[in-house]
Amino acid sequence: MTLEMLMQAAVVEPQPRAYLISSSNIFLFFFIMLGPLKLLGPYFVQTRELPAKQARAMAWKVFALAVVAILIAGLLGRVLLRNWHIAPPVMQLAAGLIFLLVALQMVLSQYQETDSPQGESVEPQLLRLVFPVTVTPYGVATVIVMMAMSADMQRSFSVLGLAIAVMALNLLAMLFVRPLMRTIGLLPLQILGAVLGILQVGLALQLMVVALAQLGLPLDTGALGPLMPGPR
DSSP, rough: HHHHHHHHHHTOOOOOOOOSSSSHHHHHHHHHHSSSTTTTHHHHHHHHHSOOHHHHHHHHHHHHHHHHHHHHHHHEEEEEEEHHTTHHHHHHHHHHHHHHHHHHHHHHHHSSSOOOOOOSSSOHHHHHHHIIIIIHHHHHHHHHHHHHHHHSSHHHHHHHHHHHHHHHHHHHHTHHHHHHHHHHOHHHHHHHHHHHHHHHHHHHHHHHHHHHTTTOOOOOTTGGGGGGEEHH
């Protein structure tokens, strides 16, 4: 290799990191774990006796507190996990395990008996609507893991932006929960949740297989397609 070639190689800009999980998959995970599928029922039960104006005010309060909680958890959790110096493949394996457990819980919950929203009225509890109904524990864990796996600020902002976008969907669901419950009901939402849960099981297993391959296990990942990482 000539001196000129060495100088040209030295000034080549580094390739942007190719992430194992795409932005669309992150949004899907956030929608399943932090989205309105689990929020609509409890929110409707707790606010159906309130006047429409008070119910809308409650929705905005839940949204504001949920956004603050997500930002604090994501930023603080990222710093703490980074300080523990956990290898990226291990973090990806942990993310896949979390996604798998939550997806299995969603799929199996379809076979469990649930309380009907037509039962006795419940006094609205703002903090309980925020946590754990809107900001679920496993949703917080997902945000922290996604933030810890981010290698640059652009990716971190993207992760937080997707989480806040899901919170905005929650706000819209809360603002229009009464017409939604009258026209759609819970059954279509439960079916959608089951479908998304099954899809998440597959994505989680695929993510775990790729992470195990990165850790050195002799696994054939050639057929995994878009979740395979590109050149670093």
